[in-house]
Amino acid sequence: MMPTMQSMLLPVLIASSALAASADDWRKRTIYQLLTDRFALEDDSGSACDTSDRKYCGGTWKAVQNHLDYISGMGFDAIWISPVVKNVEGETGYGEAYHGYWTQDMSSLNDKFGTEDDLKSLVSAAHDKDIYVMVDVVVNHYAGSPSNSSGTTSYDLDDFSPIHGSSSFHQQCWVKDDGNQTETEQCWLGDDTLALYDINTEDDTIVGELNDFISNLVSTYNFDGVRIDTVKHIRKDFWPDFASSAGVFTIGEVLIDNVTYAADYTQVLDAILDYPTYFALRDAFTSTKGDLSALQNAVTSAQEAYKNGEFMTGSFTENHDYARLQSMTQDSALIKNAMSFNFIHDGIPITYYGQEQGYTGGDEPANREALWLSGYPTDNDLYKAVVALNAARKSAMSADESFLTTKMSFISQSDIGAMAISKPPLLGLFTNTGSNGSASFSVEGVYDAGETLVDVLTCNAITADDSGKVSASASGGMPQVLIPASSLKSSYGVCADQADGAMGVRVPALAALVAGTVVAFVVGAL
Ligand SMILES: *[C@@H]1O[C@H](CO)[C@@H](O)[C@H](O)[C@H]1NC(C)=O
Ligand SMILES: *[C@@H]1O[C@H](CO)[C@@H](O)[C@H](O)[C@H]1NC(C)=O
Ligand SMILES: *[C@@H]1O[C@H](CO)[C@@H](O)[C@H](O)[C@H]1NC(C)=O
Ligand SMILES: *[C@@H]1O[C@H](CO)[C@@H](O)[C@H](O)[C@H]1NC(C)=O
Numbered sequence: 001m002m003p004t005m006q007s008m009l010l011p012v013l014i015a016s017s018a019l020a021a022s023a024d025d026w027r028k029r030t031i032y033q034l035l036t037d038r039f040a041l042e043d044d045s046g047s048a049c050d051t052s053d054r055k056y057c058g059g060t061w062k063a064v065q066n067h068l069d070y071i072s073g074m075g076f077d078a079i080w081i082s083p084v085v086k087n088v089e090g091e092t093g094y095g096e097a098y099h100g101y102w103t104q105d106m107s108s109l110n111d112k113f114g115t116e117d118d119l120k121s122l123v124s125a126a127h128d129k130d131i132y133v134m135v136d137v138v139v140n141h142y143a144g145s146p147s148n149s150s151g152t153t154s155y156d157l158d159d160f161s162p163i164h165g166s167s168s169f170h171q172q173c174w175v176k177d178d179g180n181q182t183e184t185e186q187c188w189l190g191d192d193t194l195a196l197y198d199i200n201t202e203d204d205t206i207v208g209e210l211n212d213f214i215s216n217l218v219s220t221y222n223f224d225g226v227r228i229d230t231v232k233h234i235r236k237d238f239w240p241d242f243a244s245s246a247g248v249f250t251i252g253e254v255l256i257d258n259v260t261y262a263a264d265y266t267q268v269l270d271a272i273l274d275y276p277t278y279f280a281l282r283d284a285f286t287s288t289k290g291d292l293s294a295l296q297n298a299v300t301s302a303q304e305a306y307k308n309g310e311f312m313t314g315s316f317t318e319n320h321d322y323a324r325l326q327s328m329t330q331d332s333a334l335i336k337n338a339m340s341f342n343f344i345h346d347g348i349p350i351t352y353y354g355q356e357q358g359y360t361g362g363d364e365p366a367n368r369e370a371l372w373l374s375g376y377p378t379d380n381d382l383y384k385a386v387v388a389l390n391a392a393r394k395s396a397m398s399a400d401e402s403f404l405t406t407k408m409s410f411i412s413q414s415d416i417g418a419m420a421i422s423k424p425p426l427l428g429l430f431t432n433t434g435s436n437g438s439a440s441f442s443v444e445g446v447y448d449a450g451e452t453l454v455d456v457l458t459c460n461a462i463t464a465d466d467s468g469k470v471s472a473s474a475s476g477g478m479p480q481v482l483i484p485a486s487s488l489k490s491s492y493g494v495c496a497d498q499a500d501g502a503m504g505v506r507v508p509a510l511a512a513l514v515a516g517t518v519v520a521f522v523v524g525a526l
Pocket of ligand 2: 173180181182183187
């Protein structure tokens, strides 16, 4: 399941089209999640997209390809695209299948998003830019509207392809009791308006078809990873063969706020989306009354319970199923704390498209806004914050090869509302006191005496005292993501004046002595 040696022996072959991406390859990356229908239009017309209509708005794979630089410009080197296969067509009682989660035919693509060639072209263009592509798949169920004549509801199991017919699906019953695992796995999600016909994953023939499906899908389009929907709705021992048939990194949606429950699935897939931490993080940072210790508990218990601790998780602050953070609070300091926490997390940071543009959509479908309506600016505050956070993480990786295998640890603080996380060489100082609040921090025993640290979000510098103690205070409730100046790489263009240790250590190169910096150095010398 985790071919780790391969990536260690062949470090130069990044994103080679011939080499399957492993879990260890993925952990070095950060992911941008997008809904194909809502990310970009081919003609860039900026046409309207009313989320409340729940209809296709026109995004395509070709348009995603055209805007890859917008994504890599933030420092992401992987994308997660919404499901690609053929879905329910036309209106249902819950709108159209623009999100892609209502499969009707696994063997065909959804032509609303383009052709086979378009999808291959997207993946190959992404690889040319060293961006991995993760495809989203649903194998728990197909979807459809039951027919209803003279008061009798009937479920038409022959309308689907290639999986079809009554023996291919579990007998109809609704999942009502989350605590009953048999029911969770074998009954149906959805309702009589839009039923999610539960595939009979107890049947060996069907299991073989699903394994072939994922193997073909990955190899045909050259995907680097697979995000799997509704994982807890299929028996656990289904997953190892499915994952090995995929042959690439797999990450599963185990939607539950329960670390013990989620932990079992870390045994059968490479990774899971870290829902327990998400719920705690959302609660901690969308209110000045949020509970930071509950967040710490969520992280530390997952570090203990999951097979690979929190390392093999996807960490996220928003996704297509939950209201955006900015629908819960407009305090930009709180939002930035949540976003920054996500990048110092042990897992693979995932950003849901639109957060970088400050999108504020509430519960689904409002959280699925068209990104083209933003005009894709790259000079706004949150976009630049993401650039800085990715730069900090990538710099930390290259400065310290154990960064990715060092657990984030909490350094207790006396201020209520202050949270300090050490993941050397990074130090994250977070607070949920909000933009009117303040918090002070003190961290000892991590850095050398006199070491200069840079906050990548502001480029402010802090110097450790003679005993190596770092003291800081949060200005306007803002988070700080600190890294030794000597470890921050200037190639990311973040805090270039301090990067590569330019401030304390290096004599400024002649080329840097342009007007502004001359003054700075002269003043500094006096
Ligand atoms: C099916 O039809 C009956 C009688 O017309 C109606 O009461 C019921 O709400 C319908 N169910 C659905 C799911 O449309
Ligand atoms: C759990 O659900 C299954 C399937 O619906 C059912 O047969 C079984 O009786 C349930 N078990 C309990 C303890 O309720
Ligand atoms: C969490 O999941 C475990 C394992 O399934 C279960 O025993 C426990 O009752 C759950 N905890 C809560 C609070 O639901
Ligand atoms: C900060 O305080 C001002 C003045 O009391 C208030 O109007 C504003 O809403 C506060 N901001 C936040 C984010 O709480």
